[in-house]
Amino acid sequence: MAKNLSGDLLVASANRLVDGLVVYLDDAGQWTPRLDRAALARDKGEGAFLLERARAEAFTVVDPFLVAVSEDEDGTIEPLSLREKIRAAGLTFDAIAAEAVRYA
Amino acid sequence: MPDTHFYRYDAYDRALVGERIAQFRDQVRRRIAGELTEEQFKPLRLTNGLYLQLHAYMLRIAIPYGTISARQLRKLAEIARKYDRGYGHFTTRQNLQLNWIRLEDAPDALAMLAEVDMHAMQTSGNVIRNVTADHFAGAAVDEIEDPRIWCEIVRQWSTLHPEFSFLPRKFKIAITGSPNDRVAVRVHDVGLRLWRNGQGEVGFEVIVGGGLGRTPLIGKTLREFLPKDELLAYLEATLRVYNRYGRRDNLYKARIKILVHEIGVEKMREEVEAEYAATRNSALKLAPETIEGIARQFAPPPLRAKRTRVPEVEALKLENRAFALWLKSNVAPHRVAGHAIVTASLKPAGAPPGDASAAQMEGVADIADAYSQGELRVSHEQNLVFPHVAIESLPAVWRALDALGFAEANVGKITDIIACPGLDYCALANARSIPVAQSISTHFASLARQHDIGDLKIKISGCINACGHHHVGHIGILGVDRNGVELYQISLGGDVDFGNTALGSILGPAVEADKVVEAVDALVATYLEARIDGERFVDTYRRLGAQPFKESVYGNS
Numbered sequence: 331m332a333k334n335l336s337g338d339l340l341v342a343s344a345n346r347l348v349d350g351l352v353v354y355l356d357d358a359g360q361w362t363p364r365l366d367r368a369a370l371a372r373d374k375g376e377g378a379f380l381l382e383r384a385r386a387e388a389f390t391v392v393d394p395f396l397v398a399v400s401e402d403e404d405g406t407i408e409p410l411s412l413r414e415k416i417r418a419a420g421l422t423f424d425a426i427a428a429e430a431v432r433y434a
Numbered sequence: 435m436p437d438t439h440f441y442r443y444d445a446y447d448r449a450l451v452g453e454r455i456a457q458f459r460d461q462v463r464r465r466i467a468g469e470l471t472e473e474q475f476k477p478l479r480l481t482n483g484l485y486l487q488l489h490a491y492m493l494r495i496a497i498p499y500g501t502i503s504a505r506q507l508r509k510l511a512e513i514a515r516k517y518d519r520g521y522g523h524f525t526t527r528q529n530l531q532l533n534w535i536r537l538e539d540a541p542d543a544l545a546m547l548a549e550v551d552m553h554a555m556q557t558s559g560n561v562i563r564n565v566t567a568d569h570f571a572g573a574a575v576d577e578i579e580d581p582r583i584w585c586e587i588v589r590q591w592s593t594l595h596p597e598f599s600f601l602p603r604k605f606k607i608a609i610t611g612s613p614n615d616r617v618a619v620r621v622h623d624v625g626l627r628l629w630r631n632g633q634g635e636v637g638f639e640v641i642v643g644g645g646l647g648r649t650p651l652i653g654k655t656l657r658e659f660l661p662k663d664e665l666l667a668y669l670e671a672t673l674r675v676y677n678r679y680g681r682r683d684n685l686y687k688a689r690i691k692i693l694v695h696e697i698g699v700e701k702m703r704e705e706v707e708a709e710y711a712a713t714r715n716s717a718l719k720l721a722p723e724t725i726e727g728i729a730r731q732f733a734p735p736p737l738r739a740k741r742t743r744v745p746e747v748e749a750l751k752l753e754n755r756a757f758a759l760w761l762k763s764n765v766a767p768h769r770v771a772g773h774a775i776v777t778a779s780l781k782p783a784g785a786p787p788g789d790a791s792a793a794q795m796e797g798v799a800d801i802a803d804a805y806s807q808g809e810l811r812v813s814h815e816q817n818l819v820f821p822h823v824a825i826e827s828l829p830a831v832w833r834a835l836d837a838l839g840f841a842e843a844n845v846g847k848i849t850d851i852i853a854c855p856g857l858d859y860c861a862l863a864n865a866r867s868i869p870v871a872q873s874i875s876t877h878f879a880s881l882a883r884q885h886d887i888g889d890l891k892i893k894i895s896g897c898i899n900a901c902g903h904h905h906v907g908h909i910g911i912l913g914v915d916r917n918g919v920e921l922y923q924i925s926l927g928g929d930v931d932f933g934n935t936a937l938g939s940i941l942g943p944a945v946e947a948d949k950v951v952e953a954v955d956a957l958v959a960t961y962l963e964a965r966i967d968g969e970r971f972v973d974t975y976r977r978l979g980a981q982p983f984k985e986s987v988y989g990n991s
Contacts, residue, residue: 345486345489345490347465347466347537348466348536348537348538349490349491349536349537349538350486350487350489350490350491350536350537351489351490352488352489389468392472392486393472410918411918412857412865412915412918412920413488413857416488416857416858416866417488417489420489421489421858421859422858422866422869423786423858423868423869423872425519425521425533425786425789
């Protein structure tokens with residue numbers, strides 16, 4: 331199976347209320363920071379249902395929304411857009427290099 | 435060391451900030467408990483400077499007119515270490531942003547800030563934002579009057595101003611007391627420039643309707659000369675006209691610059707003057723004792739004139755090239771003989787522009803205590819400034835800064851880049867800014883080369899909101915998203931120097947991320963080949979026009 335880049339595959343994401351952490355809705359209706367555990371919608375209909383579920387579980391998160399993802403042959407999912415790749419993986423540079431400078 | 439040379443909170447200020455924190459603490463509690471929806475809570479957190487970005491909450495802390503004491507900076511470091519990830523980002527509005535604050539910790543962080551008379555109010559929302567000032571204020575040789583006195587007066591007037599708490603859009607004011615513009619006064623909603631008229635009186639030129647963002651415009655003079663004691667009445671009239679006629683139906687047309695552009699500056703002036711005529715002799719007319727009371731708090735530190743030629747400095751200059759270059763680019767003259775203004779570069783080669791770790795902030799605070807009267811400034815160019823350093827202390831300050839990684843001799847040079855946080859942090863951005871700045875900074879790291887190139891300002895924004903001021907960069911770089919690919923649009927010829935304020939012109943089609951350094955290199959090579967004596971990059975561009983620069987990037991086709 332080739333990598334699915336159709337844009338039909340969707341996961342639900344949000345930011346966690348208490349700390350803003352990026353989270354995804356899993357199959358059990360829990361919010362997890364792990365993208366690999368996110369519930370996957372395979373078409374627009376499933377996506378609409380997933381978003382509805384996410385909104386129903388939004389007590390501990392802020393503004394759920396759908397993220398288009400790709401799926402690899404081994405089932406690995408990855409966001410399609412750069413914005414969502416950065417949300418999933420974190421900063422693209424070493425933010426605390428400066429912290430390496432110690433001052434006594 | 436006490437904060438003795440700028441405004442100190444009184445009981446009223448402390449009570450106001452304390453009440454605000456107590457309110458916010460309760461609002462956060464109710465939000466987490468589910469008693470407030472996000473729709474209800476969002477405007478409350480924003481008015482306390484708390485944004486929700488891509489990965490986390492971001493707290494934007496106000497540093498009024500960029501003036502901060504060593505004690506305050508140490509507290510910022512403590513907050514960064516305790517409630518964030520041990521670093522912060524100094525911004526183009528002279529503020530500090532902490533990028534990883536937890537919502538539940540935000541009230542405690544604000545309470546710690548209040549311990550040193552600081553807050554985060556009005557760093558967001560459609561209100562009058564933190565007023566910016568010349569970062570050399572109170573020390574500059576060319577200063578007519580200290581602009582911070584007027585910034586503080588404006589701060590007191592505008593903080594929680596009931597009539598201006600729901601403006602059509604955010605409102606940014608900058609004040610300079612010098613003929614050399616270091617605050618970009620013509621690209622603000624209102625820019626105020628202190629100057630002396632033919633009668634020897636000092637007053638304000640009031641400039642209105644400047645701004646960057648989606649629709650960049652250079653401000654126009656609304657009032658050539660405004661007596662100083664009429665400042666608040668005139669500002670109130672201006673804001674009242676904006677509040678009345680500014681558009682609220684379209685987010686992108688809501689800034690005062692659009693109003694001024696649409697009705698014309700003459701009509702704007704007519705409206706403001708009519709409003710002003712009705713209010714000029716109200717309670718807003720500033721009594722001399724009010725002005726003097728504020729001015730006393732900005733009394734200059736008691737610096738004694740000292741020798742200007744110090745043998746140790748001269749010797750080090752001869753034996754150490756890095757120190758000699760640092761003296762040229764990072765040290766400016768001071769109004770008191772034997773003293774200097776020192777800029778600590780927060781742009782070491784390859785680092786995110788404007789970032790400082792908690793350890794670095796503490797180190798800078800120690801230097802300020804030891805050598806600069808315990809005072810610092812934040813520049814809108816995202817550096818930190820020691821305003822009062824004795825020339826004899828320059829070697830010690832340089833060594834201490836070198837140990838912190840902040841002694842890069844690059845102020846005003848090609849690697850002294852302004853960059854917004856971009857897509858790595860910002861929910862509005864379309865493309866990354868910091869990695870682009872890092873690539874350019876690494877490529878041009880050689881200080882000898884930078885000094886050969888001379889003054890060249892690169893400004894990078896990750897979206898059209900232009901937080902990185904790309905419109906006024908000698909080389910401006912704007913990140914755009916084309917079908918999911920980051921591309922960078924290059925513009926040339928922007929400038930904020932007074933009398934030469936200009937918006938850059940787009941050079942040609944946007945280039946891919948990995949071609950930006952190559953393009954900048956080609957632009958610099960074209961300049962170096964064509965410049966005549968004394969010309970900066972932007973001067974050569976003005977003389978020759980865009981064509982040779984365009985050919986260097988895109989070829990002759």
